[in-house]
Amino acid sequence: MDRGVRSGEPEQSDAGLPGLGPGELRRLREELRASTLEESTPPGSAGPQRPDDGGSHPRRRLRWARRFASDVLVLTGILMLLDAGLTVVWQEPLSSLYASRSQDALSDRLERVQRLEAEREARARARDERLRERRSLVRAERVARERAERRRRERAEALNRAEAGDPLGRVSAETIDVDFAFSQGTGDEQLREGPAHYQETSLPGQGGTVGIAGHRTTYSAPFREVDELEKGDPITVSMPYGEFTYAVEDTRIVPPDALEVLQDDGGERLVLTACHPLYSAAERIVVFARLERSGAAAPTEIFEEEGPGRKANYRPGGGPTGLALGFVVLGLAAGVVGSLASLLALAAAPPAVRGNYAVTLAASLAATALLVLVLLGAIG
Helix, strand or coil: CCHHHHHCCCCCCHHHCCCCCHHHHHHHHHHHHHHHHHHHCCCCCCCCCCCCCCCCHHHHHHHHHHHHHHHHHHHHHHHHHHHHHHHHHCCCHHHHHHHHHHHHHHHHHHHHHHHHHHHHHHHHHHHHHHHHHHCCHHHHHHHHHHHHHHHHHHHHHHHCCCCCCCEEEEEEEHHHCEEEEEEECCCHHHHHHCCEECCCCCCCCCCCEEEEECCCCCCCCCCCCHHHCCCCCEEEEEECCEEEEEEEEEEEEECCCCHHHHCCCCCCEEEEEEEECCCCCCEEEEEEEEEEEEECCCCHHHHCCCCHHHCCCCCCCCCHHHHHHHHHHHHHHHHHHHHHHHHHHHCCCCHHHHCCHHHHHHHHHHHHHHHHHHHHCCCC
């Protein structure tokens, strides 16, 4: 009896398959194994499943929302860093753009007041001219000067009764490249438009102290470089009824509650105040200037659309249009940086996860732009 049969074990030899070589045997065994696997697969099953690279719809929406939020946060963070940097080296850009719009509106309102005042003064001068025709030349000239001075005082007193926010005049200092319209009252709203007149002080021509305040780091920072004024530097205050030139006498640093600097001292002077040091309201810097000369208001030509009344209220290199364009360019640069950061974070993800990235990026850029517009007050 054969040994394999006696032991009850199956025959392991290929002798029972005559005519088949080793290669054909291996092929038959693989086919048998594959057919056995197909028979054991349940109906409707697609066989071995590949990893889900797209995920379910809720998961895809969650990924999209996370990418959207991350892009917005990255872009907003970069813009905030840029804002802080510009504030340190120049001035706060968002409030400056807002102040530029407000300053332009205030200048337009001031021009209307100046036109009305110029028409009133022209009628008064015509009356003085008729007076000269009836009296001697010497007496007529003296009477005309007296009448002009009286009209100036009356107009100053009337204008100083203006409501808070009403335009009063322009303050300019060529030494530090300042030329701004200023309004009545030193509330937050008025200071956001530009320099503002202390309502309890005089106006030029009234013979007392004229007090004007302004910001140094925000809202166009009209008095940012006020600490650079030196003794003898001229400061001009142009009113609808006249033009007044002051010469700087002194600069002091005082506590924020030192209101005595605004008191009359027996003569006509100008006092400019601003926070000190930069980026702080711990103290006040005060510039004192004494009246040197005064004269009639500038001729009506300054009210033309392209005249000095329309000049930009920024130092060289600024300007509302230039700043807006520069901010847009910086925003686009920040968008590129944020986009690259998000791309690098998603570089290792399957293609299906990155399929809608362009839409995500466009939406995040639109959201950031909308946020900036809302902050600027340009819409809504």
